[in-house]
Amino acid sequence: MYKNIKVIGFDADDTLWVNETYFRDAELEFGQLMQPYETINQIDQELFKIEIENLPIYGYGIKGFILSMLETALKLSNNQVSHKNMQAILEIGKTMLNKPVELLEGVEQVLKTLSKTHRLIVATKGDLLDQERKLEKSGLIKYFHHIEVLSDKKADNYSKLLNHLDIRPEEFLMIGNSLKSDILPLVNIGAHAIHIPFHTTWQHEEVHHHDLKNKKYRTLDKISDIFAIL
Amino acid sequence: MYKNIKVIGFDADDTLWVNETYFRDAELEFGQLMQPYETINQIDQELFKIEIENLPIYGYGIKGFILSMLETALKLSNNQVSHKNMQAILEIGKTMLNKPVELLEGVEQVLKTLSKTHRLIVATKGDLLDQERKLEKSGLIKYFHHIEVLSDKKADNYSKLLNHLDIRPEEFLMIGNSLKSDILPLVNIGAHAIHIPFHTTWQHEEVHHHDLKNKKYRTLDKISDIFAIL
Numbered sequence: 001m002y003k004n005i006k007v008i009g010f011d012a013d014d015t016l017w018v019n020e021t022y023f024r025d026a027e028l029e030f031g032q033l034m035q036p037y038e039t040i041n042q043i044d045q046e047l048f049k050i051e052i053e054n055l056p057i058y059g060y061g062i063k064g065f066i067l068s069m070l071e072t073a074l075k076l077s078n079n080q081v082s083h084k085n086m087q088a089i090l091e092i093g094k095t096m097l098n099k100p101v102e103l104l105e106g107v108e109q110v111l112k113t114l115s116k117t118h119r120l121i122v123a124t125k126g127d128l129l130d131q132e133r134k135l136e137k138s139g140l141i142k143y144f145h146h147i148e149v150l151s152d153k154k155a156d157n158y159s160k161l162l163n164h165l166d167i168r169p170e171e172f173l174m175i176g177n178s179l180k181s182d183i184l185p186l187v188n189i190g191a192h193a194i195h196i197p198f199h200t201t202w203q204h205e206e207v208h209h210h211d212l213k214n215k216k217y218r219t220l221d222k223i224s225d226i227f228a229i230l
Numbered sequence: 231m232y233k234n235i236k237v238i239g240f241d242a243d244d245t246l247w248v249n250e251t252y253f254r255d256a257e258l259e260f261g262q263l264m265q266p267y268e269t270i271n272q273i274d275q276e277l278f279k280i281e282i283e284n285l286p287i288y289g290y291g292i293k294g295f296i297l298s299m300l301e302t303a304l305k306l307s308n309n310q311v312s313h314k315n316m317q318a319i320l321e322i323g324k325t326m327l328n329k330p331v332e333l334l335e336g337v338e339q340v341l342k343t344l345s346k347t348h349r350l351i352v353a354t355k356g357d358l359l360d361q362e363r364k365l366e367k368s369g370l371i372k373y374f375h376h377i378e379v380l381s382d383k384k385a386d387n388y389s390k391l392l393n394h395l396d397i398r399p400e401e402f403l404m405i406g407n408s409l410k411s412d413i414l415p416l417v418n419i420g421a422h423a424i425h426i427p428f429h430t431t432w433q434h435e436e437v438h439h440h441d442l443k444n445k446k447y448r449t450l451d452k453i454s455d456i457f458a459i460l
Contacts (some may be wrong), residue, residue, distance in 0.1 A: 063288060
């Protein structure tokens with residue numbers, strides 16, 4: 001099934017290294033700062049709503065997330081949030097942007113081995129500079145032929161990427177943790193996809209069960225399980 | 231001199247369309263909001279200082295600019311800035327991100343004509359999503375073979391780009407408004423460069439006169455002057 005694969009694409013955040021955990025931690029911190037004004041549940045919901053509203057102009061990534069937290073803080077507190085807390089939110093963002101890169105188990109071994117037999121690329125979305133920073137810190141750049149930071153990961157974005165790589169969909173395998181961004185769009189254009197779930201997923205990346213019906217992709221527990229099938 | 235050129239790279243902001251003017255307008259607005267706390271001169275200096283400090287983590291673009299304005303507002307006002315003004319700063323950012331694209335004079339004609347004889351690319355820095363949005367709105371995408379959004383525009387970034395395009399430096403001509411980002415790094419790696427000044431330049435993009443000594447590049451008044459030399 002995978003014998004015609006020429007290029008393997010890897011998602012980065014929560015596939016190669018930890019990412020969503022830092023957003024969850026930031027949301028918890030934000031929840032504590034906002035507790036005088038609302039219930040944790042209400043704070044979470046409002047932040048998510050504002051993030052989604054802002055997504056078309058801010059895009060994915062930490063900077064847009066911080067701007068949305070600041071907007072939510074002003075709104076939820078009815079302009080009562082303290083200046084100290086506004087500063088604390090700016091600090092949360094800077095801390096996130098300066099985090100070390102924590103590779104997931106087995107990643108380096110998988111890349112090292114597969115890079116001998118396939119062309120490997122990274123296909124990720126988010127802030128350009130932040131993704132480059134993480135790749136740099138990860139020490140993984142040497143395994144990749146190409147790094148593609150996409151503003152979104154829809155079927156159309158992938159089609160353009162395959163075109164650019166000059167390969168047919170059936171020659172491409174994508175590996176990632178998001179059904180919505182790394183699996184479904186690929187399956188829908190006739191490429192291969194392997195899903196490796198991460199223990200936490202951002203709401204916005206969740207998909208309905210009926211969208212997965214009759215879709216051909218595999219799910220693995222951990223990235224090194226790929227040796228059993230490739 | 232230009233007869234071996236295979237690929238022409240265009241900077242985007244202030245070369246293809248107006249950009250810096252919107253940042254200047256935003257700074258003026260910010261200055262008015264902060265006037266109760268400091269002199270305009272002091273406000274400008276402090277904002278610039280904080281922007282430069284944040285550049286390594288925020289990178290170029292509107293979102294980092296807004297985050298730096300918010301930080302400056304808290305600092306300059308000694309935490310006295312009103313919530314209304316914090317909201318106003320967030321709004322300045324959204325307005326910038328939603329601005330229509332205003333093409334500079336002669337741009338479309340130049341791209342239309344040169345695209346018949348050369349491969350044209352865009353090489354720009356800033357927020358990925360924001361640059362894609364502007365290209366989309368500009369109606370210019372059809373003239374370009376490739377769009378490259380770079381996190382920075384140093385010699386090294388350009389060398390990688392030329393490598394990726396599979397051409398030698400002497401086969402590449404870059405056209406842009408920033409001596410620091412569009413001209414000097416190219417000249418230093420042996421590529422061609424044409425400078426078309428825009429009426430306003432961000433301080434950070436300015437270069438010292440001695441850096442320009444003996445550097446080979448041309449300066450044109452406006453983009454359509456290129457027809458006289460290519």
